[in-house]
Amino acid sequence: MNTAFVYLEDGTAGRADPTPPRALAVDEVVRVVEDFANAAEHARTAGFDGIEVHAATGYLFEQFLNPHVNLRTDRYGGSLEGRARFVLDVVDAIAARIGADRVGIRLSPHSTIFDMPEYPENGETYRYLAEELGKRGAAYLHLHDLGYLLNDGVPLLSDELMRDLKTAFGGTVILAGGLSRTRATALIERGLTDLAAFGQPYIANPDLVERFRRGFPLATPDRATYYGGDARGYTDYPFAGPDTP
Numbered sequence: 001m002n003t004a005f006v007y008l009e010d011g012t013a014g015r016a017d018p019t020p021p022r023a024l025a026v027d028e029v030v031r032v033v034e035d036f037a038n039a040a041e042h043a044r045t046a047g048f049d050g051i052e053v054h055a056a057t058g059y060l061f062e063q064f065l066n067p068h069v070n071l072r073t074d075r076y077g078g079s080l081e082g083r084a085r086f087v088l089d090v091v092d093a094i095a096a097r098i099g100a101d102r103v104g105i106r107l108s109p110h111s112t113i114f115d116m117p118e119y120p121e122n123g124e125t126y127r128y129l130a131e132e133l134g135k136r137g138a139a140y141l142h143l144h145d146l147g148y149l150l151n152d153g154v155p156l157l158s159d160e161l162m163r164d165l166k167t168a169f170g171g172t173v174i175l176a177g178g179l180s181r182t183r184a185t186a187l188i189e190r191g192l193t194d195l196a197a198f199g200q201p202y203i204a205n206p207d208l209v210e211r212f213r214r215g216f217p218l219a220t221p222d223r224a225t226y227y228g229g230d231a232r233g234y235t236d237y238p239f240a241g242p243d244t245p
Helices: 024-044 060-065 080-098 122-135 160-171 182-188 200-204 208-214
Strands: 002-008 013-018 051-055 105-106 140-144 173-176 196-199
Touching: 024 051, 024 080, 051 060, 051 080, 060 080, 080 105, 080 122, 105 122, 122 140, 122 160, 140 160, 160 173, 182 196
Parallel strands: 051 105, 105 140, 140 173, 173 196
Antiparallel strands: 002 013
């Protein structure tokens, strides 16, 4: 853990020592579950149709799922069911407030982002989660394949795993992560996913759907402009013209 860069009271730059991390007590985990439910209810009040639980890419939910990170010995750790309990408790709490049909969830099986270790029972863990989420009537299962970022572009989700997760869930499945139009179309046609999601391509292609429809080439996003700086990368990517090759 690095110390944080802050400005002191006199305006000079300095360092603030972080609070050492510790495991949450069970009652604190329960409180966090309620925090998610409260946030979802506020989102509905604000006019959102539903919410997506981001249980992917190394964040809190995935830390509970991973047996190399979750070393708890209470009901939120240990067995597969224990490690999955936090995710499912949050989904249940949100569903009780706004309805399960307004709750989607994002998962990233085999993700090792932020140094999350791989583990042998990864596939089993996500098959179990998919089945339990299906029983609860979740609106959709959103799978994020991080192969484009972690595996030199080679997908981390095998066809077998995608098929198993789709079958176990039994509802609408969305796949995202490093997709091309060709691969997305093929996966949908083969029944491995129902929908394909695109993130980064939209940054450089505000007319992405039209480019796909007309077979136009895609502009390449400039990752150096993603996280701040000047105005570059926000409104300067061109729309395709009527005669774009």
